């Protein structure tokens with residue numbers, strides 16, 4: 532399903548031009564319009580899935596394989612020192628466009644970005660409770 536009001540559906544489908552790095556029948560990879568670093572790209576499924584809860588497993592498997600390929604290409608051709616693969620779900624998690632996408636962000640030793648979280652302190656009782664709640 533494609534959502535006619537969704538900007539990423541339009542970009543993925545080629546209805547709106549983008550800096551496109553790759554395309555196949557299921558995906559398009561574009562450069563992010565507001566890059567965190569030089570080469571920041573987005574892998575977009577052509578079908579409209581809002582988030583991780585909606586996307587099917589087969590599409591997700593294909594997508595992560597593409598993420599690996601792109602990360603390798605970035606390392607080889609941009610000479611980056613690392614790569615972040617980031618995927619946000621829900622406003623609370625920083626998702627601003629409600630069409631599933633994977634950020635592939637090349638990192639450079641001196642890029643000045645602050646993408647990682649502040650480490651917290653774990654409470655053994657809370658951790659034990661979480662193991663009970665989340666084990667599957």
Ligand code: 5GP
Pocket residue numbers: 538542549550561562563564565566573618619625626627628629
């Ligand atoms: P989110 O915050 O939802 O995980 O990421 C959305 C990303 O999409 C942001 O990094 C933002 O810069 C990018 N973005 C939003 N609109 C456009 C657009 O029209 N074109 C491109 N290339 N990137 C966009």
Ligand code: ZN
Pocket residue numbers: 533534537538539540541578579580629630
């Ligand atoms: Zn969409």
